[in-house]
Amino acid sequence: MALLTETPARTPSSAAGGWSNPSVRYAIKRTGAALSTFIFVLIFNFFLFRILPGDPVALYTRGRNVDPESIRALEAKLHRPIGQQFLEYVKNPFTGNGPSVKYNASVWEVIAPALWPTLLLVGTATLIATIVGVWLGIRSGWSRGERFDVVSTNTTLVLYSMPEFWFGMIMLIVFAVGIGPIPGMFPTGGLSDPGVNTSTPAGWLNVAWHLFLPVTTLAVIYLAEYSLIMRASIIEERGQDYVQTARAKGLMDKMVRREHAVPNALLPTMTLVFLNLGFVVGGAITIEYVYSIHGLGSLTVDALQGPDVPLLQALFLLFSGAVIFANLVADLLYGYFDPRVRT
Amino acid sequence: MTMTQPAIDDPNAASLGARDVVKARRKASRQRFAASFRQNRSGMLGLTMLLTFIAVAIAAFFIPASSLDVTQVTADPFLPPSLQWPLGTDDSGRSVLLLVAKGAQISLLVGFAATMLSMFIGTSVGIVSGHYRGMTGGVLDRFTDWFLVIPYLPLAIVLATVLGRSLLNIIIVIGVTSWPGTARLIRAQTMSVTARPYLERSKALGAGNLHQMWKHVLPNVMPLVLANTTLAVSISILSETTLSFLGLGDPTAISWGSILEQGFSAGAISQGAWWYLAAPGICVVLTVLAFNLIGRAFEDILDPRQETA
Numbered sequence: 001m002a003l004l005t006e007t008p009a010r011t012p013s014s015a016a017g018g019w020s021n022p023s024v025r026y027a028i029k030r031t032g033a034a035l036s037t038f039i040f041v042l043i044f045n046f047f048l049f050r051i052l053p054g055d056p057v058a059l060y061t062r063g064r065n066v067d068p069e070s071i072r073a074l075e076a077k078l079h080r081p082i083g084q085q086f087l088e089y090v091k092n093p094f095t096g097n098g099p100s101v102k103y104n105a106s107v108w109e110v111i112a113p114a115l116w117p118t119l120l121l122v123g124t125a126t127l128i129a130t131i132v133g134v135w136l137g138i139r140s141g142w143s144r145g146e147r148f149d150v151v152s153t154n155t156t157l158v159l160y161s162m163p164e165f166w167f168g169m170i171m172l173i174v175f176a177v178g179i180g181p182i183p184g185m186f187p188t189g190g191l192s193d194p195g196v197n198t199s200t201p202a203g204w205l206n207v208a209w210h211l212f213l214p215v216t217t218l219a220v221i222y223l224a225e226y227s228l229i230m231r232a233s234i235i236e237e238r239g240q241d242y243v244q245t246a247r248a249k250g251l252m253d254k255m256v257r258r259e260h261a262v263p264n265a266l267l268p269t270m271t272l273v274f275l276n277l278g279f280v281v282g283g284a285i286t287i288e289y290v291y292s293i294h295g296l297g298s299l300t301v302d303a304l305q306g307p308d309v310p311l312l313q314a315l316f317l318l319f320s321g322a323v324i325f326a327n328l329v330a331d332l333l334y335g336y337f338d339p340r341v342r343t
Numbered sequence: 344m345t346m347t348q349p350a351i352d353d354p355n356a357a358s359l360g361a362r363d364v365v366k367a368r369r370k371a372s373r374q375r376f377a378a379s380f381r382q383n384r385s386g387m388l389g390l391t392m393l394l395t396f397i398a399v400a401i402a403a404f405f406i407p408a409s410s411l412d413v414t415q416v417t418a419d420p421f422l423p424p425s426l427q428w429p430l431g432t433d434d435s436g437r438s439v440l441l442l443v444a445k446g447a448q449i450s451l452l453v454g455f456a457a458t459m460l461s462m463f464i465g466t467s468v469g470i471v472s473g474h475y476r477g478m479t480g481g482v483l484d485r486f487t488d489w490f491l492v493i494p495y496l497p498l499a500i501v502l503a504t505v506l507g508r509s510l511l512n513i514i515i516v517i518g519v520t521s522w523p524g525t526a527r528l529i530r531a532q533t534m535s536v537t538a539r540p541y542l543e544r545s546k547a548l549g550a551g552n553l554h555q556m557w558k559h560v561l562p563n564v565m566p567l568v569l570a571n572t573t574l575a576v577s578i579s580i581l582s583e584t585t586l587s588f589l590g591l592g593d594p595t596a597i598s599w600g601s602i603l604e605q606g607f608s609a610g611a612i613s614q615g616a617w618w619y620l621a622a623p624g625i626c627v628v629l630t631v632l633a634f635n636l637i638g639r640a641f642e643d644i645l646d647p648r649q650e651t652a
Contacts (some may be wrong), residue, residue: 037488037493038483042508045501048501048502049505059505071589087425134502138496158628158632161577161581161628161635162587162627162628162631163581163584163585163600163603163623163624163627163628164621165585165588165603166584166620166624166627167624168619169603169612169624172612173611173615173617174617175613176612177615179615180543185610188613191578204379248551278492278494278495279494281494281496282494285496285497286585286588288418289454290607296492300497302589304504307504312501313481313501315497316497316500316501319494320493320494323492323493323494329490
């Protein structure tokens with residue numbers, strides 16, 4: 001580690017990588033913070049549905065006709081001492097609130113098949129958005145104030161102001177249903193045509209065809225943010241002394257940009273990709289709903305209409321857990337690449 | 344601060360208390376701010392757009408209730424835009440133009456009210472956690488951290504489900520989920536203000552904690568709060584649209600989000616009724632953009648180092 005050789009006061013224990021090693025201490029601190037956040041979410045998720053005035057049974061059964069038998073069972077379950085309920089929940093946070101009411105199955109059985117479509121959608125969109133956004137940001141930041149920059153910055157600002165599901169609906173109406181001279185080309189929803197075997201190459205193509213519009217929608221919305229950050233970051237690096245030095249050495253403009261400015265400017269943007277997961281999750285919820293993709297997002301919309309409280313609680317925990325974990329990864333990566341934050 | 348000189352050089356200066364000096368100073372700084380804002384082209388564009396939408400929202404009070412009542416309208420459903428129906432009609436034959444104008448009221452109201460709530464929580468938490476460095480500050484800071492990480496939309500959905508669907512609840516949900524960013528910002532500013540000599544002077548003169556926070560820290564962080572507010576309104580309006588679209592808004596109120604929800608579930612997409620969905624969405628984009636432009640202009644003026652344009 002470069003840091004160890006740079007630390008002025010090098011004690012034997014720091015060289016050995018013990019407690020006083022700043023990198024280790026930083027990692028432990030960040031992990032502890034992530035853990036405390038997760039514990040907070042765990043407690044919050046339990047008590048939120050119980051601290052409000054009124055009978056929790058009413059909340060769990062709101063909007064549905066429930067036979068007296070199940071109400072009695074729920075009452076028996078929810079009227080136990082709160083400590084006892086909490087213990088049971090902590091032992092098994094995802095399923096401790098009972099099975100999904102709507103699907104009449106264990107919460108895991110409902111969630112598991114929905115994981116894959118969401119990961120596919122969000123993963124592809126994030127990948128494309130990162131690549132295009134970073135490229136746009138570099139280009140407009142490096143030629144700041146020129147026409148490309150003005151056009152690209154104004155466009156991203158407008159994209160940034162758009163509700164993603166609205167953009168998705170407009171894409172659907174234009175490219176899947178068709179208006180005026182534009183014929184409807186793309187499927188209007190779902191992940192594949194019924195009866196298509198998605199494990200064959202032809203099936204993959206079918207899935208890709210179905211994912212084209214939703215992925216484009218999400219990618220366009222996400223890349224706005226990435227390109228704005230990358231642009232700001234490259235503008236900052238461009239003014240640094242080392243860039244001046246590189247120029248003074250007589251390097252070509254392209255080389256200065258590619259070899260010197262970009263690697264340094266990439267760091268904040270890359271961590272943003274992880275930090276942004278909370279925002280990405282929000283986009284996935286509405287976009288899956290609009291494109292009727294049966295992932296975690298559609299499941300959330302399904303769970304809130306009703307509402308299916310146990311399913312909603314499990315989904316909230318899952319989303320929060322994923323985002324907390326992604327944040328931790330971002331923190332640790334940042335600490336690894338940029339020793340300054342480890343102090 | 345040359346602008347404050349007249350107040351002090353005034354022949355009646357002897358009769359001027361510290362309060363008047365501060366008043367004059369703040370007035371001059373407001374005028375300077377307004378002058379720089381007028382110079383900012385995109386900021387003025389945003390302000391014009393915003394004032395237009397506010398005018399539309401006010402004009403919408405004069406729309407007769409009967410023309411928005413599903414049982415009293417006579418036009419055909421899903422009519423494309425024409426001279427008679429400038430933005431077409433919806434699935435029950437109401438004019439989309441009138442719907443969108445009416446929707447401006449709730450969207451702007453929720454946007455402003457939720458932002459007020461979020462700013463109030465964020466500023467209080469930020470100032471208190473920046474002022475008290477010990478236990479109180481630490482706990483509040485941790486609390487801010489927690490809320491900062493929890494993904495916003497799932498949290499809002501869970502809260503809205505528990506609270507139930509009403510106008511007040513959607514305002515509470517948005518306010519309660521969007522304060523941590525402000526708290527973080529205000530805390531940092533409070534800490535830098537607290538380190539300045541004039542606070543030390545005030546402490547030496549025996550000022551209590553409340554006096555320090557209310558009279559010295561708050562006026563100092565206020566410009567930052569204002570710049571942040573305009574950006575926060577745009578987020579609140581987007582949130583309202585998303586939550587209403589998911590059916591978590593007040594079921595009786597017409598907002599841009601609820602029009603989109605209505606259109607989506609009434610099959611506007613398969614009907615190809617683009618005007619029904621385009622109009623409310625464009626209103627959202629323009630309003631949000633207006634607030635973003637104003638907010639960026641504020642940031643430019645308050646912090647000339649940070650170059651956003």
